[in-house]
Amino acid sequence: MTSREALVALNLIDHVGPVRLRQLMAHFGPDPAAILKASRQELLAVAGIGIDTAEAIASWERSVDLHGELRRISESGVHVLTQEDPEYPPLLREIYDPPMVLYVRGQLLPADRNGVALVGSRLTTPYGQDVARKLAYQLAFTGVTVVSGGARGIDTAAHQGALSAKGRTIAVLGTGINLVFPPENAGLYERIAEHGAVITQFPFNRPADKQSFPIRNRIVAGMSQGTVVVEANLASGALITANFANEYGRHVFAVPGRIDSPRSRGCHELIKQGAKLCEGAEDILSEFEYLFPPTNRPESPATTGTLPALALSEPETRVIAALTPGTEHTTDDVIRSTGLPASAASVALFSLELKKLVRQLPGKLYTRLN
Secondary structure (H helix, E strand, O other), X not given: OOHHHHHHHHHOXXXXXXXXXXXXXXXXXXXXXXXXXXXXXXXXXXOOOOXXXXXXXXXXXXXXXXXXXXXXXXXXXXXXXXXXXXXXXXXXXXXXXXXXXXXXXXXXXXXXXXXXXXXXXXXXXXXXXXXXXXXXXXXXXXXXXXXXXXXXXXXXXXHHHHHHOOOOEEEEOOOOOOOOXXXXXXXXXXXXXXXXXXEEOOOXXXXXXXXXXXXXXXXXHHOOOEEEXXXXXXXXXXXXXXXXXXXXXXXXXXXXXXOOOHHHHHHHHHHHOOOEEOOOHHHHHHHHOOOOOHHHOOOOHHHHOOOOOOOOOHHHHHHHHHOOEOOOEOXXXXXXXXXXXXXXXXXXXXXXXXXXXXXXXXXXXXXEOO
């Protein structure tokens, strides 16, 4: 058994996590396969290892389908990283409890070290979604990898914004990598894997639960230079991510919102506690001058009043051709004229609005700008 296979097996065992793995490897040596060969009594001799954990490890072959998991990894096109692999996120290695394995669909690159997490509530407002998309677009355009959790609301908007800028984005899941949660993000996950990566520490078929999301959140914060909370109430899991970032010595940013909106209270509380108020991408980039010097960045959108122009994607080209200057069009008009799915038409309209080629009017009407 290789060390990689042993770590996959240990990751499948209840009661074994990164901290216990470190205790076990300190006792049995650097080869994790030695842990799986140990007897119950040998395991009980390790400090911090109780009866339940010793029993789970000693009897692992009766409860763990390692061969099945390895087959699923091979057949699905997923690859597994350990901390010994150069592709393993270097910032993640620095936290107290880095995942023993990462399942990856797509590819992690050295540039992803310059990642920023954008997180927020699942139950969000149009304001929060617009801000998340615009921030993600601006960051991705400057070369920042946008990291988020693939969930509904702010996470989805953040991934969409980064993809609209043809940048990189990473989704960290709270499930097994073969599960799509929420189901409507199946297409989004495929696009993320093509232009970044979908990752998780959970084995195949692991469903989401209350424990899996905080575990996921520590990875989001741990692999990022900083965490931006776009919109969150006081009970939002996004605040857990921000707390992890603070514990890891990473930057924490918060976007202000309406003072009478419950969705803004979590962000306002973070600002009161010392998080940097974020009004645009420049507020984030200014904290990372050593990574993104001003001479290497386009002018701030706050200064120019516009975002840098990009070549139009195929859906954007179809949408712009369907719009007439001086004429108001509904989203349904655009869908009928272009034949695009509703989601693709909406993303293209949003991207064209960012590029100052389209203006959204009251009533969700759109017009082409000259």
